[in-house]
Amino acid sequence: xxxxxxxLIVCFGVLLLVICIGLGLISYNISSNALIxxxxxxxxxxxxxxxxxxxSRVENQLNALEAIAAEPQISDMNNSWGNKEAILKAxxxxxxxxxxxxxxxxxxxxxxxxxxxxxxDRDYFKKAMAGEKSVSDPTLSKTTNSMxxxxxxxxxxxxxxxxxxxxxxxxxxxxxxxxxxxxxxxGQAFMINKQGTTVAHIDKDLVLKGDNVNENVKxxxxxxxxxxxxxxxxxxxxxxxxxxxxxxxxYLGYAPVKGTNWSIAITAQGSDVLKGANVLKxxxxxxxxxxxxxxxxxxxxxxxxxxxxxxxxxxxxxVLTTGDLSGSVSLKGLKNKDExxxxxxxxxxxxxxxxxxxxxxxxxxxxxxxxxDNLSATSEEMSSSSNNIAVSMQDVAxxxxxxxxxxVNITTTLNKFGEELGQINNSxxxxxxxxxxxxxxxxxSNAEMEKLAESMNTLSNSFNDFVSKTTGLGENIDKINxxxxxxxxxxxxxxxxxxxAAIEAARAGEAGKGFSVVAEEIRELAEQTTESSKNxxxxxxxxxxxxxxxxxxxxxxxxxxxxxxxxxxxAIESFxxxxxxxxxxxxxxxxxxxxxxxxxxxxxxxxxxxxxxxAVSEEVSASSEEIAASSEEMNASxxxxxxxxxxxxxxxxxxxKEVSKFKI
Numbered sequence: 001x002x003x004x005x006x007x008l009i010v011c012f013g014v015l016l017l018v019i020c021i022g023l024g025l026i027s028y029n030i031s032s033n034a035l036i037x038x039x040x041x042x043x044x045x046x047x048x049x050x051x052x053x054x055x056s057r058v059e060n061q062l063n064a065l066e067a068i069a070a071e072p073q074i075s076d077m078n079n080s081w082g083n084k085e086a087i088l089k090a091x092x093x094x095x096x097x098x099x100x101x102x103x104x105x106x107x108x109x110x111x112x113x114x115x116x117x118x119x120x121d122r123d124y125f126k127k128a129m130a131g132e133k134s135v136s137d138p139t140l141s142k143t144t145n146s147m148x149x150x151x152x153x154x155x156x157x158x159x160x161x162x163x164x165x166x167x168x169x170x171x172x173x174x175x176x177x178x179x180x181x182x183x184x185x186x187g188q189a190f191m192i193n194k195q196g197t198t199v200a201h202i203d204k205d206l207v208l209k210g211d212n213v214n215e216n217v218k219x220x221x222x223x224x225x226x227x228x229x230x231x232x233x234x235x236x237x238x239x240x241x242x243x244x245x246x247x248x249x250x251y252l253g254y255a256p257v258k259g260t261n262w263s264i265a266i267t268a269q270g271s272d273v274l275k276g277a278n279v280l281k282x283x284x285x286x287x288x289x290x291x292x293x294x295x296x297x298x299x300x301x302x303x304x305x306x307x308x309x310x311x312x313x314x315x316x317x318x319v320l321t322t323g324d325l326s327g328s329v330s331l332k333g334l335k336n337k338d339e340x341x342x343x344x345x346x347x348x349x350x351x352x353x354x355x356x357x358x359x360x361x362x363x364x365x366x367x368x369x370x371x372x373d374n375l376s377a378t379s380e381e382m383s384s385s386s387n388n389i390a391v392s393m394q395d396v397a398x399x400x401x402x403x404x405x406x407x408v409n410i411t412t413t414l415n416k417f418g419e420e421l422g423q424i425n426n427s428x429x430x431x432x433x434x435x436x437x438x439x440x441x442x443x444x445s446n447a448e449m450e451k452l453a454e455s456m457n458t459l460s461n462s463f464n465d466f467v468s469k470t471t472g473l474g475e476n477i478d479k480i481n482x483x484x485x486x487x488x489x490x491x492x493x494x495x496x497x498x499x500x501a502a503i504e505a506a507r508a509g510e511a512g513k514g515f516s517v518v519a520e521e522i523r524e525l526a527e528q529t530t531e532s533s534k535n536x537x538x539x540x541x542x543x544x545x546x547x548x549x550x551x552x553x554x555x556x557x558x559x560x561x562x563x564x565x566x567x568x569x570x571a572i573e574s575f576x577x578x579x580x581x582x583x584x585x586x587x588x589x590x591x592x593x594x595x596x597x598x599x600x601x602x603x604x605x606x607x608x609x610x611x612x613x614x615a616v617s618e619e620v621s622a623s624s625e626e627i628a629a630s631s632e633e634m635n636a637s638x639x640x641x642x643x644x645x646x647x648x649x650x651x652x653x654x655x656x657k658e659v660s661k662f663k664i
Contacts, residue, residue, distance in 0.1 A: 013292060046253060061151050062259075064091075097168060101166055103164045107121070107125055124151075124166065136150040137193050177200065187269060225242075
């Protein structure tokens with residue numbers, strides 16, 4: 001098991017290690033980013049400044065050459081070479097040229113070292129003839145077979161270019177310029193032309209070989225990142241790039257050299273750029289180790305202090321486990337204000353509580369032992385008493401059981417009597433119900449007969465009115481007959497008048513024809529009226545005869561109605577007597593029914609009381625048996641209590657022996 005001290009040292013050591021590593025990584029990352037950011041800004045500026053320096057040196061040479069070419073003795077192509085040679089040799093000696101020479105328009109040139117050559121195919125000659133001063137890339141000299149650099153300027157006669165003045169310098173001059181340009185301890189500079197060929201490098205063999213990055217990529221694809229950057233240089237761009245060469249990370253700042261077809265580049269190795277960050281990393285590592293060691297020492301001292309107090313507490317607890325409670329916790333531990341102090345104070349409180357508890361247990365165990373003896377004696381007395389109670393209650397249970405059986409028999413007899421009485425009561429209720437039904441039907445029949453009598457009287461009165469109206473109808477028919485006779489008389493007179501009119505119209509001749517037609521129509525109408533009157537008269541006679549028959553029949557019906565009304569009145573009186581008789585029977589039946597119900601109620605009351613007594617007897621019997629059983633159980637419990645009391649006494653003796661082991 002690892003100690004708390006070891007755990008604290010390991011935990012805090014790991015924590016400090018993680019913190020230091022994290023801070024170191026953050027610091028290194030921030031410083032690296034700052035250095036690279038500074039490099040991205042400064043390296044292109046340095047390349048541009050270097051390009052300006054190279055440009056300035058080239059322009060100085062070209063300007064000096066242009067000034068010489070402008071001198072009359074040089075610009076006059078008719079002037080003898082001897083005169084010109086003296087001037088050029090003096091300039092060669094002064095400026096450090098290898099040689100100088102003048103070429104005519106055909107490229108034929110005479111040099112200061114007394115040789116002749118033709119430079120017609122050289123680019124610098126072509127540019128000079130075009131009126132442009134220029135400098136060539138480092139090339140092999142045709143005469144010396146060494147690497148040279150040629151500066152050329154046009155010789156003008158007025159505005160016309162008549163020749164070219166050229167000066168040859170050491171081809172390593174550009175490499176010497178770049179040699180002086182450095183970055184840090186390892187960084188260096190080089191220059192390439194627009195074809196990607198190296199024209200200046202600290203390694204002059206690369207210039208001599210005409211090292212070209214495009215050719216290098218074809219042989220080794222690892223040069224591609226560098227080739228991509230140099231393509232930008234060939235295009236005349238300026239900036240910065242990053243590439244890896246032979247496993248080394250490098251940065252490249254570049255800028256074009258104005259006035260030439262060159263571009264200068266300055267390299268910076270990643271380790272050189274991040275040198276400051278690497279130094280910071282070393283310092284952070286050293287400081288981290290120092291802080292980790294210091295932290296571990298502090299944690300060791302702190303954990304030692306904590307564990308020392310804990311060890312003292314453990315030792316004291318070990319003493320307590322032996323039962324020795326007479327000691328005390330160290331005062332130093334009690335005075336501590338931290339968790340160890342709280343632990344010491346808690347142990348002291350626990351000790352005091354245990355001492356108090358053991359004292360109480362000792363006192364109580366003595367009292368329990370004494371009470372256990374008393375309980376044993378009492379339980380034995382209770383056992384003897386419970387036996388006597390059990391015997392007595394068994395006798396009571398037997399008597400109560402016999403009484404309960406007798407009461408059950410009485411209850412059975414009363415139930416049979418109740419059933420028979422119930423049957424009588426039901427029969428009386430049926431009779432009473434039938435009597436009430438007869439009374440109701442008689443009352444309803446009497447009411448119906450009274451309604452029938454009223455209807456008969458109403459019918460008689462209506463029939464009398466009908467007879468009276470029938471008699472009046474006969475009289476009216478006689479009057480109608482008289483009217484019909486009158487109509488017949490009028491029709492006959494009308495017919496007579498029509499005949500007279502026809503006679504008169506015939507007498508009148510032609511003038512009375514219209515009147516004759518009218519008289520004819522009136523006669524026909526009179527005849528129709530007479531015919532209708534006869535028909536009406538016949539009908540009235542038939543109606544009159546029928547009316548007389550109806551009057552006679554009505555008188556017969558009236559007599560029969562009078563007889564029926566008398567019969568109905570007699571029936572009404574009979575129903576009234578029936579209702580009266582049934583009412584008297586109903587009251588007597590009700591009295592009998594009430595009497596039987598009272599008997600039944602008394603029987604029920606007696607039965608309830610008998611059942612109550614029977615139930616009480618059964619309960620007494622059951623209770624007696626339960627008491628007897630309980631007495632037996634109490635007897636058994638008393639014996640168990642006695643045995644338990646003995647056991648308790650022996651246990652208290654054992655507990656006293658165990659408690660006596662504690663030293664207070």
